[in-house]
Amino acid sequence: MTNTLSKRLQPIFARIASWFQNSRNAFIFAIVYCLITTLLVYFSPRSLPDFILFLASGYLIFALKMSIKQKALVGAVLALLIIPVVGIRNISYLGIFFQIAMFSGLALGLNIVVGFTGMLNLGYTAFFLVGSYLWAFFGSQQMFMLYAIPGTQPETTQYYLPANSFYLFLFLGLGLAALVGFLLGLPVLRVRGDYLAIVTLGFGEVMRVTANNLDHPINLTNGPQGITQIQRPILPAGLVQALGNFLAPVVGHVATQDEFYNVFFYLLALIIILFIILVVVRLNNSRIGRAWMAIREDELAAGAMGIPVVSYRLAAFSVGASFAGIMGVCFAASQTFVSPESFSFMQSIGVLSMVILGGLGSIPGVILGATVVIVLNFQVLQQLSLWLNGLRQSGGVIPIINFAWQNLSPQLDPAQYQRMLFGAILILMMIYRPEGILPPKLRKHERQTPSETVPSQLTPSESTPTEQTGEVADEAEAEHGAA
């Protein structure tokens, strides 16, 4: 029965699929889908399913077969216009968008280390911490507090540096984190893979504990209380007012400066991500990227081919670290507050689970992974908690076993169980789909035999299989050259 049904449905599916192969049709579909979901989110700002559907439009733009120009157009409108407006209308969404952007950046950085070179880094937040505390120290009044007891107010109201030096510190954070990564990597990258995981884990904890305790003898980090009142770059007040008034009829209220700061940091994170993606793509398609891949697949063979394994690993380690550094600076400014708690081992595992979920070594996969994990973590779990709370207060009873919801333990609060979420993601992905939801293109190609590859005319916007084979040949050549 089901067999015949599926047989009957097959031509319909095929027709739908072929309809989508036309880039104009796909373009129209993407626009219509974006419009519909935007309207859904706009008119029901608290509905989780609508929000998820809305987020799916981002994936749709990536997945549909459109030309690069069409993708860029829809993507830009979505990212630059629709998301800020939707975000200002429901400010908690804007926080989520920023988190997604920030963690995508972190995950992309970690992806270089874990996905491209196959080194497991369990202390990735250490580099994030370096960037965050760099700007937190120089961008706050901490410089005047060096010999004060933590928690006291500084005597002056001045800041050590002007707020707009933030932009400079983005690059300093990038550089410092890269340097720290380099210095850590120098001794530890010689050890074998599973030891490296523990050493990096240890490094992450060392950084966190140090930040927690450096309030004496010199008060550098303010200890467990963290550094507060970190400056943000100055937004011109006139522009904020004008934009706020201009958007007021759309979003329902005159947006405050704080809300514009959220938009600003979202956009900044977006720019940083674009920069990171650019760097990662260029690196990945270069000699360095191919060397990384060779090291990942077989370290011994790579070394035998003349690839200087340790220095290439070191490069991957510092590049990955630098991205965390720049995101850290951005994070410190956006929160105006940092404390050691934000850089726990759990954060590192959170980022790792994004990379694993999306697909090791795959850029779109990693971004998708970050989105899914953030939405699960900050929306789905929270909503579950709210729902359970609602049930508790409703006074309802489960009929058959006669269990009153009221008696449900208040400890059963899904929002508190992030570790379980991350753990389950890691285990399930490793057992059932170790390559991730969206495995990298090249590896997919490697896994297939040549006859199975997709005919090239169906993927005009992506690199064709023939080109990829060329790349593999290039790689062999490059390695030969290196030798």
Place this chain on the structure above:
Amino acid sequence: MQRKNNSLFIKDISQGVLKPLGQIILFILGTSLVLSALMLLLALVLSGTAIDQKAFSDNGVSLMRFTLENLPQVLIDGITLGFVYAMIALGYTMVYGVLEFINFAHSEIFAIGAFVGVEILIALNGSGVLANATVLESYGWLVLAILAGMAASGIMAMIVERIAYRPLRNAPRLVPLISAVGVSFFLQDAIRLTESLTTGQFYRVFPSFGNFDSLVPLYNFAIGASNIKLSISVKSIWVIVAALVMLVGLNYLVNVTKVGKAIRAVAQSQSSASLMGINVNRIISLTFLVGGAFGGAAGVLYALKFTQINPYMGFFPGIKAFTAAVMGGIGNLTGALLGGMILGMLETFVGAYLSTFTMGAAGSEYKDILAFAILILVLIFRPSGLLGEQVAQKA
């Protein structure tokens, strides 16, 4: 089966019981002597400096005297802690020896043991059994709690292996490791969930009963004007004795019995072992069972010593025990003992002296990360560990 004759039996006993006992005593004495000598030397070198003066104004005694007076107690605490670390380290090192894989979830196996043991004792305490128990009975209940913790942890370790590691046994190295990290995180919250649903809270306290908190005076001796009282608490004695018994038992199991031979065979080569008729999967399960049981026992003993437990308690002891295993040479049972002892001692030394010797700039708050510093140093300078052999890296 033929009965073993007398000389073989004596050989077994000397191999399985006396040798490990001797090794343990040797390790304790060696580490104590070396570390004490280093500490006293440091105090001697620093005498008369600003550090000495600061110590004098803070404690009323010179740095040398301060070091000397605290030393015996520090050593006893260090030995106790060292035994706990050694027991956890055995779990890591056994699994590594057999599978060449870091069982990241072992720290949570340890926590599960602690929770099961403590929950049983809390339940007994609630029913009033413990309050009326004589000293001997209370020891009996403690042994029961340890056994229950061992059983729970051992079975849990087997389940974890079956679900999360066995399907990945032939995958690349990184894959089971990531899965193990996932299991570790999952179990932390699973413990928390179970605890909060059944008891409403997940921070538990070891109930006080019996005479575990009382101190047994060991020795009184005078150094100059000050009289040093050296004493050891009953719970520390329990930790040391229980750990000793089990460590010797494990050595006997691995080095003398037939099962131990099978475990060693599988560690050397799985394929050859299976050709010899050994059921490799069963032996690996058994390894997890034994290693997990040791973790569980360590958990209950840890709870006895430090009284407070929570679902995330396993993290630091786990990392330290892993460091101990690596330091001793991972895969090497004796090495795990030595590493655990050194690490436990070092940690107690840092906790007791670092603050004074750095004039308060850095204190015992850094003792948790000491293990990482040691780990990094060991991996750089002697990756095979103190007692390990140089082995080529397997791809």
